[in-house]
Amino acid sequence: MQNYDVIIVGGGAVGCAVAYTLSQYDLKVALLERNGDVAMGTSGKNSAVVHAGFNNRPGSLMAHLCVDGNQHFAEICHRLDVPYRACGKLVVGFDDQDMEILRGLVETGRQNGCRGLELIDQAEMQRLEPGMGGVGAMFSKSTAITNPFLYTIHLCEAAMLGGVECFMNQEVCKIEPQPNGFAVLTQTETYRCKTLINAAGLYSDKVAAMAGDDRFCIYPCRGEYLILDQHASTMISRPIYPAPHKGVGGLGVHLTTTMSGNVLIGPNAEYIDDKNDYATKPAVLEQLFAEAQQLCPQLTRNLIIGQYTGIRSKLVAKGEKNFGDFIIEESDRVPGLINLIGIESPGLTASLPIARMVADIIGRKQELRPNGQFQAEYRGPVRFREQSREAQDALIAQNPDYGEIVCRCESVTKAEIVQALHNPLGAHSIVSIKNRLRATMGRCQGGYCTPKIVNLMMEELGVAPQEIDFRHSGDMPFPGRVK
Amino acid sequence: MKEIVCDVAVIGGGPAGMAAALSAAAEGAQVLLIERNEGLGGILNQCIHDGFGIHRFGELLTGPEYAGRFAQQVAAAEGIQVLSHALVTEVGADHTVFCTTPKGMLTCHAKAIVLAVGCYERTRGAITIAGTRPAGVYTAGTAQHLINLDNVAIGKRAVILGSGDIGLIMARRLTLEGVEVVCVLEKMPICNGLPRNVQQCLKDFGIPLYLNRTVTELRGRNHLEQVVVCDVDDRGATIPETTETIDCDTLILSVGLIPETELLRSAGLPVARMTNSTPVNSHLETEVAGIFACGNGLHVNDLVDNVSAEGECAGKWAARYAAGERAGSAIPVECGTNVRYTMPQTLLPGETARLSLRVLREAREQTLVVRGDGDILFSRKLSHVTPAQMVCVELPGIVGINSGKVEVSVE
Numbered sequence: 092m093q094n095y096d097v098i099i100v101g102g103g104a105v106g107c108a109v110a111y112t113l114s115q116y117d118l119k120v121a122l123l124e125r126n127g128d129v130a131m132g133t134s135g136k137n138s139a140v141v142h143a144g145f146n147n148r149p150g151s152l153m154a155h156l157c158v159d160g161n162q163h164f165a166e167i168c169h170r171l172d173v174p175y176r177a178c179g180k181l182v183v184g185f186d187d188q189d190m191e192i193l194r195g196l197v198e199t200g201r202q203n204g205c206r207g208l209e210l211i212d213q214a215e216m217q218r219l220e221p222g223m224g225g226v227g228a229m230f231s232k233s234t235a236i237t238n239p240f241l242y243t244i245h246l247c248e249a250a251m252l253g254g255v256e257c258f259m260n261q262e263v264c265k266i267e268p269q270p271n272g273f274a275v276l277t278q279t280e281t282y283r284c285k286t287l288i289n290a291a292g293l294y295s296d297k298v299a300a301m302a303g304d305d306r307f308c309i310y311p312c313r314g315e316y317l318i319l320d321q322h323a324s325t326m327i328s329r330p331i332y333p334a335p336h337k338g339v340g341g342l343g344v345h346l347t348t349t350m351s352g353n354v355l356i357g358p359n360a361e362y363i364d365d366k367n368d369y370a371t372k373p374a375v376l377e378q379l380f381a382e383a384q385q386l387c388p389q390l391t392r393n394l395i396i397g398q399y400t401g402i403r404s405k406l407v408a409k410g411e412k413n414f415g416d417f418i419i420e421e422s423d424r425v426p427g428l429i430n431l432i433g434i435e436s437p438g439l440t441a442s443l444p445i446a447r448m449v450a451d452i453i454g455r456k457q458e459l460r461p462n463g464q465f466q467a468e469y470r471g472p473v474r475f476r477e478q479s480r481e482a483q484d485a486l487i488a489q490n491p492d493y494g495e496i497v498c499r500c501e502s503v504t505k506a507e508i509v510q511a512l513h514n515p516l517g518a519h520s521i522v523s524i525k526n527r528l529r530a531t532m533g534r535c536q537g538g539y540c541t542p543k544i545v546n547l548m549m550e551e552l553g554v555a556p557q558e559i560d561f562r563h564s565g566d567m568p569f570p571g572r573v574k
Numbered sequence: 575m576k577e578i579v580c581d582v583a584v585i586g587g588g589p590a591g592m593a594a595a596l597s598a599a600a601e602g603a604q605v606l607l608i609e610r611n612e613g614l615g616g617i618l619n620q621c622i623h624d625g626f627g628i629h630r631f632g633e634l635l636t637g638p639e640y641a642g643r644f645a646q647q648v649a650a651a652e653g654i655q656v657l658s659h660a661l662v663t664e665v666g667a668d669h670t671v672f673c674t675t676p677k678g679m680l681t682c683h684a685k686a687i688v689l690a691v692g693c694y695e696r697t698r699g700a701i702t703i704a705g706t707r708p709a710g711v712y713t714a715g716t717a718q719h720l721i722n723l724d725n726v727a728i729g730k731r732a733v734i735l736g737s738g739d740i741g742l743i744m745a746r747r748l749t750l751e752g753v754e755v756v757c758v759l760e761k762m763p764i765c766n767g768l769p770r771n772v773q774q775c776l777k778d779f780g781i782p783l784y785l786n787r788t789v790t791e792l793r794g795r796n797h798l799e800q801v802v803v804c805d806v807d808d809r810g811a812t813i814p815e816t817t818e819t820i821d822c823d824t825l826i827l828s829v830g831l832i833p834e835t836e837l838l839r840s841a842g843l844p845v846a847r848m849t850n851s852t853p854v855n856s857h858l859e860t861e862v863a864g865i866f867a868c869g870n871g872l873h874v875n876d877l878v879d880n881v882s883a884e885g886e887c888a889g890k891w892a893a894r895y896a897a898g899e900r901a902g903s904a905i906p907v908e909c910g911t912n913v914r915y916t917m918p919q920t921l922l923p924g925e926t927a928r929l930s931l932r933v934l935r936e937a938r939e940q941t942l943v944v945r946g947d948g949d950i951l952f953s954r955k956l957s958h959v960t961p962a963q964m965v966c967v968e969l970p971g972i973v974g975i976n977s978g979k980v981e982v983s984v985e
Contacts, residue, residue, distance in 0.1 A: 318699065322839075373704040373790055373812075397699030399707065480672070484575045484679040494676035496661045499610070502674075536697040541712075542719045545726060556726045561709030566796035568709035569720070573727045573751055 095121045095256075097453070098275055098284035100263050100298050102129035104239060104442040105434050106290035107246035112446035114253030114466070116459040121282055122247070122255060123275065125262035125294075127564045128523045129516065130243035132292050134439065135526060136369075136401030138316075138347045138355060140180070140330055141235040142437040145200030145208060146342060152417045154203040156441035156448075161205075161233055167443060171245040172470045173238060174350040178329040179207075180234035181216065183225035183386060189334035193229040196335075200231070207232025220327055222389050234330065238350045239439055240526040241471065244516060249469035251515040253462060258282075259516075260564050263291075266301040272427060273302065286453060288429045293366045293404045295432040304422045307432050310405045311366045314358025315375045317383075318397035320534050321352035323390070331386050342436070344382040351501070351529060354394075356383040358401060362409040369400040396534050406433035417441070419448050429453075471527070472510035476502035497547070498540040500533020508544065512551045519552075520560035521545070521568070545569070576680045580606040580655070581896035583671045583684035584889065585662050585837065588616020589878050590869025591690035592644035593885030594892070598688070599653040601893030606682055607654055608673060610661040614648060615641030616692055617715065618878065620722045623743050625770070629879035640878060665689070665837045667862050685896035686864045688888045689837055691871035695740075696830040698792075705792030705802070714740035714828040721751060729824030733801050734758040735789045739767040739876065741828020746775035748826070755781050756820055761788040761806055764936055766828075766962045768876060788812070789825065798823055831874045841865055846919075848909075849873040853919035855904040856927035857891035858884060863900070866892045873917045873930070876964055880930065887928065905975055910945070910983030912937065914961065921980065924971040933984050936960045942967060943983045946975040959984055 097113060099106045102124030110122045126132070141164045147154035168175035184190040193210060200208045209230050211219070216228040251257055258280070265276040272285040291298040296307040332345040347355040356379050376398060384390050406415030418432040429452055431445060438445075453459065475483060475493055487494040492506035511518045511527045518524045521531065524544060531537030531544070548559050556569035582598040584591045587609030595607040613619070618626070621637025628634060631643070648654055660675040671682040695713035710729055712720070718740065720726040732753050734741045737760040745755045758776060763786050765772055776783050790812055791802035805816035833851040843852040843860050851872050858866050868888035869881045891901075904920035907929075916931045931942075937959050944952040954967050965984070972980060 317702070367795065369795075370706045370791070370793070371704040373702075376702050376704055393700075395700060395702055396697065398702065398704075480575065480679050483674065487674075487676065487678045491676040494674055494678065495659070496610075496663075496674055499661065502663065535694040536699055538695050538697065538713045538716045541716055542724050542726070545720070546724060561797075562707070563796045566709045568728070568797070570727050570729065573721055573725050 093121070093280070093282050095119045095282060095284040097286045097288060098123060098273070098282055099288040099290055100275070101290035101292055101295070102126070102243070102247060102257065102259070103132050103134035103290065103292050104130070104243045104246070104439050105292070105431055105445055106288070107243045107250065108442035108446040109288055109290055109449050110250035110255045110257070111246040112443065112450050114250045114255050115462055116450070117462045118459070120255045121284070122250070122257045123261040123263060123277065123282065124257070124259050127259050127519055127560060128526065129247045130240050130526060133401055133404065134243050135240050136399055137239060137436065137439060138330070138345070138358070139236055139239050139349055140347060141175070141237050142440045143180070143200065143205045143208070143231045143233045144203045144437065145196045145205050145231060146335065147203060147437065148414055148416070149199060149202040151414070152419060153437060153441070156417065156444040157437040158204045159444040160437070160440040160442065161235070163443065164235060164237065164440065168237060168242070170468050171242070171249055173242045173245055175235060175237045176350060177233070177235045178348065180231045180330040180332065181220060181223070182229040182231070182332045182334055183216070183223065184227050184334045185225050190227055192334040193227070196229055205231070205233060220329070220331060222326065222387065223331065224386055224388055236330065236348060236350055242439070244527060245469050245471055248471070248515040249466045252466040252469065254464045257516065263298060263301065266298070268303060286427050286429065288431065288449060290431045292434065293402055295404065295430065299422070299428070299430055299432065302422070302428045303425045304428060304430065307406070307418070307430070309366070309433070310408045311363050312403040312405045313361045313363045313368065313400055314403060315371045315379060315400050316355050316357030316398060317376060317379050317395050318399065319354040319356065319390070319394040320396050323354040323394045324348060324352035326387060326389055327354060333386060344379055346383055346386055351532070356380065360403070366402060369402070371398050371400055397536060403435040404433060405435055417445070419445055421452050471514070472507045475504045475507060497543045498528070498530035498533065500535055500539070501529040503528045503530040503540070505547065508547050509551055512548065520562055522562040576678055577683065578606070578680065579683045580604050581684070582606070582686045582688060582889070582892045583608060583682050584688045584690060585665070585671065586616065586690035586692060586869070586871070587611070587614040587656070587658070588690065588692055588869065589618060589641065589644065589881045590692070590871070590885035591616070591688070592641070592648050593882040594688040594690055594868055594889030595654050596644065596647055596651055597886040597889035598893040599651045601890055601897070603653065603893035603896050605654045606684070607648065607656045608660050608662055608671070609656065609658045612658055614645045614656065614658070620715070620719050622722050623747070626878050629877065630882060644882070662837060664840045665865070667841050669864055686866065686892040688892045689865065689867040689871055690869045690885060690888070691834040691837055693831040693833045693870040693874055695827070696832055698827055701829050703789055703792060706794055708792060708794040708796060708798040710794070710798035710823050711792065711825045712827070714738070714744045714826050717744055717826050718747065721747060727751070729753060731756060731822045732824035732826055733789070733820055733822045734826040734828060736760060736828035736830070737765040737767050737783060738828040738830065739771050741826060742767040742771040742775040744826055744828065745781050746779060749779050749781065753824070756822055757781065758783045759787045759789060759803060760785050761810065762786070763808065764960060764962065768963070790817070792825065793819070798825060801825055831870060833871045833874065838867070848915035849917060854917065855901060855920045856918045856922045856925060857901055858888040858918065859891060859895070859901060864895050873915070876962070880964065880966060883928065905972065906979045908979055908981045910981040912984040913982050916982050921969070921972055924973045926971055927969045928966060929969050929982070930964050930966050931982060932964055933959045933961055937984070940984050943985060944969065944980055945983070946972060946980040947977050951980065956984065
C-alpha cells in the first residue's frame with residue numbers, strides 16, 4: 092500500500108492545477124487518472140477560450156474565480172510554455188432585443204470586475220471582423236484563447252518534476268474510510284491518503300458518493316463541435332459568439348479561433364443520460380453549420396475537417412431554473428474529502444484559482460511548508476513550427492531529427508515526437524501524441540503521418556503493433572503484423 | 575543556412591515530378607528535384623498492384639515498377655540533382671523555395687519552379703460522418719501504406735465507403751490478406767472507379783457494391799464496432815427507412831482526393847473550386863510567371879500515364895522559361911454543356927494543347943465540341959463519358975478569336 096498526504100482523483104485541468112499548486116508545498120501527493128493520459132475528458136473537449144467572466148452571476152464563485160483566472164492566465168501560460176493569445180472576443184447581436192442582452196452583459200461584467208468590455212456598432216464590428224452578420228456587438232478585450240491540452244499536460248508535468256506522482260489508467264472503484272484518512276482502491280492498486288481531492292469532473296458525484304457523501308448529482312450535457320481547416324482563420328480572427336439566450340444550457344453556438352488557426356463551430360447543448368456518450372449526431376452537425384453561417388455567411392462546407400464532442404458537468408438538470416455554482420469545499424459529512432463539483436465552463440479559466448482555494452482549505456488544517464523541489468516553470472518540447480528559420484536551422488544542427496517533418500500539415504518533427512514519448516508523463520497512444528503536438532490534427536487528419544507515427548512508436552517504445560493504443564488503453568487499432 | 579541556385583526546382587519526386595525533371599533536363603536545364611521521402615516514386619511505392627503504364631509502356635506494371643523506370647532515368651540523367659528527405663514548407667512568388675532537411679534549412683533560388691506535390695485523401699471529418707471517434711477508421715491510402723509498406727495489419731472485418739479506385743484496390747488487397755470485406759458503398763448513383771477495377775477487385779472476389787448508399791454514423795466507444803448505413807435519394811438526402819447496421823472493426827474511406835495547395839497558396843496563387851487547385855495555361859504555367867504545376871496537385875487524375883504526360887509538359891516549359899522564353903496572353907476556356915472543369919483553363923494562341931476535362935453526367939454517343947465566336951473549332955466523338963473517367967484530347971492551335979474566349983461542351 093502506498094501512503095500519501097493528498098490524493099487527487101482526476102487528471103483534467105482542475106486536477107492538474109491542484110497537483111501543480113500543491114507541489115509548492117512539502118506534501119506527498121498522488122494524482123489518479125482513469126484514462127491513459129491527462130486532458131482526456133472535458134478539459135480537452137471544449138472551446139479553448141479563456142473567459143472574461145461577464146456571463147456569470149455576480150457574487151458567484153464562478154464569476155469571482157473566472158475573473159481572477161482570466162487576469163492571471165497569461166502569466167501562467169508564460170511560465171509553463173503554453174500557447175496563449177489575447178485576441179478578445181465579440182458577442183454579436185442580431186436585433187434590438189439582443190442589443191439589450193448585450194447591455195446586460197456589460198453590466199454583469201462590471202459587477203464581476205471584468206476589464207475591457209464595450210458595446211460597439213455595426214461599423215466598428217465590421218472593422219474588427221469583416222463579413223460578420225449582426226447589427227452590433229459587445230467586444231470583450233480580456234477574453235483570450237489557449238491550448239487546453241498543453242495547459243493541462245504542462246501543469247501535470249511541472250507537478251511531476253516537483254515530486255507529485257501521477258498514475259494513469261487508474262479508475263477509482265472504491266473508497267474506504269480509514270482512521271485519519273482514506274484507502275482509495277482501483278482495479279489493481281490501493282492508495283492511502285489523509286486528504287482526498289475529488290476533481291473527477293463528470294464523475295465527481297460518483298467519487299463523492301464512494302467516499303460517503305452522496306448528495307450530488309452531475310447531469311451530463313453534451314456539446315458537439317465541427318473543426319474547420321486553418322484556411323478559415325483568414326475569415327475570423329477572434330471568437331465570435333451570439334448574444335446568449337436564456338435556457339439554452341450553454342453560451343450558444345459560436346465560432347472560435349484556436350491557437351493553431353483552425354476555427355471551431357459549436358457547441359450545442361443537449362442533456363444526455365450516458366456520461367460516456369461522445370458520439371456526434373448527423374442532425375446536430377447540420378444545425379451547427381447552419382447556425383455558424385448566420386454568424387459568418389462566407390463559411391463553406393469544404394472547410395470542415397473534423398468533429399468532436401465535449402460533455403459539461405452540470406449540477407442543474409434540464410429545465411431547472413436554479414443556478415448551479417461551482418462547489419469547492421471540504422465535505423461537511425466526510426472530513427478530509429475536498430469536493431470540486433460542477434466545474435463546467437468557465438472551469439478551464441478558473442482552474443488555478445480553484446486549486447488555490449484547495450490549498451487554502453488544506454492550509455487551514457495543517458501547516459504548509461515550501462517544497463524545495465517545486466518547479467514553478469516548465470518547458471515542453473520546442474515547437475518547431477513556431478520558430479524562425481534561423482532558430483529552426485540551429486535546432487537541426489543540434490539534433491537532425493528536427494529536420495525530419497513527420498506531420499506535414501502541422502509541421503511536427505520527429506524530434507518533438509520522440510521527446511513527447513519520453514517526457515515525464517510520456518505518451519502512450521496516437522491521440523496522446525496528437526494532443527501534445529497536433530500531429531494528425533491537420534487537414535489530412537493523419538492520412539500522411541499515422542504510419543510514420545506508428546513506426547516511431549514501435550521503434551522508440553520497443554512495442555509490437557498490437558501494443559499501440561489509439562485513444563484508450565487496449566483499444567488496439569492494429570491487431571498485429573500482416574505476415 | 576544553406577542557399578543554392580538552379581534553373582528549375584521540381585517539388586515532389588512522384589510520377590509528375592520525375593517526368594518534369596527529366597523533360598526539363600532534356601531541354602538543358604540544371605534541375606533540382608526535391609523529394610520529402612528517402613526515395614523517389616511518391617505514392618506509387620505503396621501501389622503494389624498492377625495496371626500502371628498501359629498507355630505509356632504498353633504493358634501492365636506495378637506502381638514501384640512504373641516509378642522505378644523513371645527513377646532509373648533520373649539517376650542516369652545529366653543535370654538532375656535529387657534532394658531527398660527534404661520537405662518544402664514555402665514557395666515564394668519570387669521563385670524562392672524553402673526546405674527543411676535533416677542537414678539544416680535550405681533555400682533554393684530557382685529561375686522556374688514546377689509544383690508536382692500530389693494530393694491527399696478526403697477524410698471522415700471532411701464528409702462529416704457522425705458518431706464516435708473510434709480506432710479502426712482509415713482512408714484507403716493510409717490503410718494501403720500500413721499494410722503494404724509497414725507490415726501493420728488494420729482489422730478483421732471491413733466496410734469500404736466510396737468506390738474510388740484506391741477503395742476498390744484495397745477491397746482486393748484486404749481480401750487477399752484475410753480481411754473479410756463486407757461490402758463497398760457508394761453514395762453516388764455511379765461507381766467512381768475504373769470499370770476494370772470493379773471487375774478485377776470486386777466482382778472477381780464476390781464483394782458487393784451498393785450504389786446510392788452511404789455510412790451515416792460510426793459506433794463503438796474504443797474500437798469501431800458498427801457502421802450505420804442507409805440509402806440516399808437522387809439529391810443525396812438520406813432515406814431513414816433503409817437504415818441498417820453492419821458489424822465491422824474497420825472502415826476504409828475512398829471518398830475523393832484533394833490536391834495539395836499549401837505551396838500554391840504560399841506563392842499567392844488562387845485556388846479554384848472545381849479542381850481544388852490553381853488555374854494554368856496550356857504550358858501548365860500558373861498565374862505567377864515561372865511557376866508551373868502538374869499531376870494530382872493540379873487536378874486529380876485517374877491514370878498515372880496522364881500524370882507523367884503533364885509532368886513532361888510542365889518540365890519542358892519550365893526549362894524554356896528558365897532559358898528566357900515567355901508565354902503571351904492566353905485565351906480563357908469556358909465550361910459549356912456537361913463540362914465540370916477543363917485543365918488547362920486557358921489556351922495559348924496558335925499552340926497545340928493537351929486538354930483534359932471531366933463531365934458532370936454520364937452519357938453515351940457524345941461529341942466534344944470546342945467553339946469560338948460561334949464557330950466549331952474542334953470536335954471529337956466520345957462513345958461513353960462518365961464523371962469518373964477523365965477525357966483527354968490533343969487540341970490544334972487556335973487563333974483569331976474575336977470574343978477572346980472559347981467554350982468546350984460535351985453534347
